[in-house]
Amino acid sequence: MNSRFTIAVHILTVLAHKHDEPLKSDVVANSINTNPVVVRRLWSALAKAGLIVSRTGATGGGKLAREASMITLLDVYNAVEARCVFAMHANPPNKRCLIGKNIQLVLEDIFAEAQREMEKVLARKTIADVAAAIMKNCR
Amino acid sequence: MNSRFTIAVHILTVLAHKHDEPLKSDVVANSINTNPVVVRRLWSALAKAGLIVSRTGATGGGKLAREASMITLLDVYNAVEARCVFAMHANPPNKRCLIGKNIQLVLEDIFAEAQREMEKVLARKTIADVAAAIMKNCR
DNA sequence: TGGATTTGTAACTATTTTAGTTACAAATTG
């Protein structure tokens, strides 16, 4: 898997920490140790999902669209990650073989169930929880 | 994610279907629509995990090491896939930032919990279940 | 109004991962 989900959670946690004023992609990128464009690219996805609002211009920047306690990690996952965690065959299996013909349907069901259980955990955690755990750690 | 897990399950399901005799990597690769070397590379991992036995030589091939009903998909997953489904930051975040310094520890916990729930589903399914579902489909 | 600032996005690059392939030594059979 890529780190888009992790970076997106990081972005939102930084925005949650300074929830009053809009932050520049520059500042957020500094915490992540990456390029501002990487941050702005994820802002696109997060804005489309309604998790942040961002404005261009001199006093622009990004801001949470709602309270951190109302943004679950599943919201974030769905916003930035389209794929299932399990990858099917790179090339379709042999349709002339009984197993090759039917295995993908069977695996799709199992993979979907595993993914659902994984997503349930993400749905129980919010950006506020992440921020709180970080504050607790640093005490 | 890559398709190693999917291909490994496919391999074991083919071996389960003809469980009496050892099958050549050639035959298994044909069902998957790939190269025999791809199959043999996964056999290494599966053999190390004790899921299959394979023999070289004229009448050689691969064979399940135990009954298909005693091989869970979690056994297979652990045999071929080392990584967590979630990837941490590609480059470490900024340690001088409160959030950058602590977020990985917090996310590791959450990711581990999500992975555990996902693995529980895999632990409930066996290669025999997969084979049975395929037979049911083709009826 | 006009200059300064910041987002949004396209285009490019370097690195890594992935799957597939060729080649061949080692093991096994008969």
Place this chain on the structure above:
DNA sequence: CAATTTGTAACTAAAATAGTTACAAATCCA
């Protein structure tokens, strides 16, 4: 000893990934 098959190294092509440069469009404020 000839035929066969695994095990593995080495290479290739394609795709994914993260990072970078560049710049138009939007916004603010003096």
